[in-house]
Amino acid sequence: MTAGTAIVLFTRDLRVHDHPALATTCAAFERVVPLYVLDPALAGLSANRTRFLHQALAELRTELRERGGDLVVRHGDPVAETIRLAGEVGATAVALSADVSHHARRRERLLRAECERHRLHLRLFPGLTVVEPGALRPGGGGDHYRVFSPYHRAWAASRWREELAAPRRITLPDGVRVGRLPALPPGGSPEAAVGGERVARKRLTDWLPDLDRYGDQHDHMAGDDTSRLSPYLRFGCVSPLAVANRAGDRSGPFVRQICWRDFYYQVTASFPEISTRAYRSGAIERWRYDDDALAAWTEGRTGMPIVDAGMRQLRAQGWMHNRARLITAGYLTKHLGQDWRSGVAVFFQWLLDGDVANNSGNWQWVAGTGNDTKPYRGFNPVRQAERYDPAGDYVRRWVPELAGVRGRAVHQPWRLPDELRRTLDYPPPLAVPGTDPVWLR
Structure with missing residues (x-):
């Protein structure tokens, strides 16, 4: 172990167990400064993820304090704040978990250049x-x-690789200012999960x-x-x-x-452009841009019960069942004909688990522009609903307007007798020019 000081810059690795950057640095340096920088460039993207992040940071601070350390919190540009803190504590090295998004790779490039300029050793670790x-x-x-x-x-x-135990002891340099944890933001999904290790x-x-x-x-x-x-x-x-x-x-x-x-x-x-550009070469993109249809889909009022149930679960919990993700995404792109990038943005706003790689990769798979070997496949929402929600309980939970409709009829309320259908406070299916979906026949 060297007598020096090193910084571990946390990003999307908010834990102490099996954290290669933290474990290796604690084994190599006498003093270690765990750092998280609240980046204003990422603020406001999602109230759900911001709240989850702040909860996870509070939990991380508790875990670090139990081992004699603490979480140093700074606000601003992560690169500038890391270099500034290195100067304050006399650090000679910085450790970071490698990431793949465009934003993360840009941060890594800038941090590497600044570390070289200030004669700091930068090492990237696996873990994500x-x-x-x-x-x-x-x-x-x-x-x-x-x-x-x-x-x-x-x-x-x-x-x-081998799984790594959490460090038993973390020693901060004397006099380091740890900073205050951010307050939990208002808004977001009322049933969102709580963050933390x-x-x-x-x-x-x-x-x-x-x-x-x-x-x-x-x-x-x-x-x-x-x-x-x-x-x-x-x-x-x-x-x-x-x-x-x-x-x-x-x-x-x-x-x-x-x-x-x-x-x-x-x-x-x-392919770092996965959120903005079609992955599959030769993919034909002919999208409709209908703000009203997009809003109806986002708010869960398309008149397609299984789709509306999924979108309402998303807004209530900041999470959606994976089968519902496939159904709702397929409905937006293959039936409503809307650009998959619009769906990426809506999911990214609400999902607690929204990240660039998986959110965008899965949207491209469904839209036929990504890694699916059968890019023209579609998801018949009624058939999907009858197979994966056969009793209609999922729909009835999230679409209370249909709570009184029994059995599989809940998946096709437009087929109900006129006198019953008129009593439901539920819209008819969205009409899309030029389409005649088989499930409405």
Whole structure:
């Protein structure tokens, strides 16, 4: 261990367990300064994620204090604040978890240049994924896998890094000003999950006994048998490696979902324009731009019950069942003909787990502009609803106007007898010029 001081810059890795940058730095330096910089460039993007972030920061500070350290909080440009703090505490090194978004990579480039200018050693670490983006490459050439199945085979067969324990002791330099944690912002979803590492670890432990049912039940929309760990993975409150290790079977359906997450990170690392430009070369984009239709979809009043249920769950919880995400996204792009980028923006505003790689990657997959090998596939919302919400309980929960409609009729209220339909305070399906969807016939 060197007698020097180093800074660990936290970003989307708000935990102490299995944190390679923190664990390695604490083992190598006598004094370590955990730092989080509240970047005004990211403020106001989502009230849900801001609240979750602030809760996670409070939990992180508690975890660090229990080990003798603290979380230093600064406001401003992350690069400038990191360099300024390094000067204040006499740090000689900075550690950072590598990320793939355009914003993160720009931050990394600027930080590297400033560290070189101030003679600070910068080291990047893994931790945001199970397998680092770029570590697996297709045998036939290319810098990343474009199709999921061969990536999953390589991912499951690869050697994963070792999980790291939380540091036992963290020592701050004398006299460092730690700063105040931000207050929780108003607004957002009333039923949003609470952020933090302890909540994440408890949620994982409590859910694991249900893992054996995941393959059969995870698409059952009313049953809600998913782990709901995605917001905690997005903010790094729990390590994806730790989740995959505890789940066990690398080929099982749950760990396969973690692999999908890694897949889109390696796609984004090679295609950072994933939120703004079609990934699939030759993709034909002929979108309608109808503000009224987009608003109806956003607010859950399209007249398509399964779609409206999903969008209302999103606004209430800052989260949406994965099957509902596919249905609502397919309805917006393949039926309403709206630009997938509009859907990306709406989801990004509300989702606790919204991040560049997975939000944009999945939207492009559904829209037919991304990594789907069958880009013209569609999702019949009525057929999807009858298969994955057969009793209609999911719809009735989120669309109370239809609470009195029994059985599968709740998925097609436009087919109800006129006298009953007129009693429902629920709109007819949106009319889209030039379309004759089979589910309305």
